[in-house]
Amino acid sequence: MKDLLKAELYKLSKSRTLFYLMLLLFVTNTLGIITSKLLKNHVLQGQDGIFQAGTSVNAMWFGAFAGFFIASEFQNGGIRNALALGKNRAGVFMAKIFSMTICITALLFVIVLVQTIGNSIVNGYGDMPVGEFVVFFLKTFIHIIMFHLPYAGFFTMFAFLTQKSGFTILLSFCYEAILLVCGGFFENYKGQNLKPLLQFFPQYYYTKIDNNLTNHQFFVDGYLVCLLYFFVPVIISIFLFRKMDIK
């Protein structure tokens, strides 16, 4: 397992995929801050930048990574080489989950960093003491990563099931679209109050974190839901991958 993880880190360091995605997020988030300032439509202080990580558009980039970095290994023979070395299939899958988690962490970090620094420059930092903010930033960032873990589970599963970059990206898009449609429906349904159902969706937790910082139950529920959304696809994928023929 150690060798598989080391190989993943080496490939990540040499791959342009993660670098380009980070660059893209840097540029789009910077432009977003500038546009907001010019249009004067939403003034955000630097210390609130940490809450800007959870948007559906960002999930698309996670899907792109799953397609171009993970599913592509079925096409270029990387998975074949690992398996022919006698590597355990569950280990190979977990190594890819590791890469996916690194990617999600790196991309979220770029977003919150750009949002924090960018908004601090444009709109001012805020009133929280810097030392206190650093601790708050790190704690909140860990929560945000945990709430994004379902993406790692599902998108890696899509890559392993389809073994194709394009299909992985398409399925990732569909996954996000379904969550958005369901979320929107439960949020805006006029009849019976369906809002409590939103708590069964991971995106509820990373989008509502700023309003629930002191709500302990919110984090307990969030961790449970997100870990469930993470482990279910992981278990399904490992079960299927163990029986799967590699092209």
Added chain:
Amino acid sequence: MKVMNNKAVLETFQISKQYGNNKALHDVNLRIEEGQIYGLIGLNGSGKSTFMRIVCGIISASEGHIELYGKSGNSDLQKYRSRLGQTIETPALYPEMTADENVMVQMTLAGISEKNKIKEVLRRVGLADTGNKKAKNFSLGMKQRLALAIALITDPRFLILDEPTNGLDPVGIIETRDIIKNLAQEYGLTILLSSHLLDELSQIATHYGILHQGKLIIQISAEELLKATNQYIKIICDNANASAEILNTAFSVKCEVNSQTELRINEQLDRIADFNKALILSGQKVEHLSFNQMKLEDYFLKITQSN
């Protein structure tokens, strides 16, 4: 070449593979011993790659089991697969990485830390000077050789090469053949390789297996193949009947007279020089004397058509 001690590196027992209604392999029983260069021959779709994939653990057999170095348990197979090098079908490469980086990935996966080995394996396949050139810019021959270098990084004792000369130009074919020969001779590797270029294969292989429609129809050594491919001596002279009588008297050899001027001899093939001398001393005019053999392609067609 290292001395063969008849220890089985790979043995398969009734291996079958079913894809839906299509049976890609039927009860394949194959044995490869240490030091052998085993040529797996078959048409497209005959099951060569499927068989190699099963051996490498990339796909699973529907029935039967395999033994690597006499062991068949899952953990044993995993252990022995770590000593196996393979290139199956298209070269497995990261196109955006250089040759060094591609080898480094496999080296890291295998838990090898001696970085000087990268240069060594690249030198062995003639890719020591590719510098920062990315694999996507390599020619097909270079990609095949890089895949071979990747396969060699783990110091395998057993190498599985699926169509290693596929798509190569004549120079590439000769280079690849020389590398494989060298690996077998210098490093004593056991090699299982498939190829469409049967005469090319016949210059390397010590043993052959012919797969046809998923069935292993024959396993044969190079020596046995030589006998089976109908070797004969062809003589063209002014009087075939007289020559046949001379040779029969002198060597008790049976000659097959094909025409007034042509005869064939199917036995005592190592005495070709003696036959020539006897005919000349008897006053026969020998216009042509040659050692002939059915090509491996012809033998393959004969065997597969009869099956």
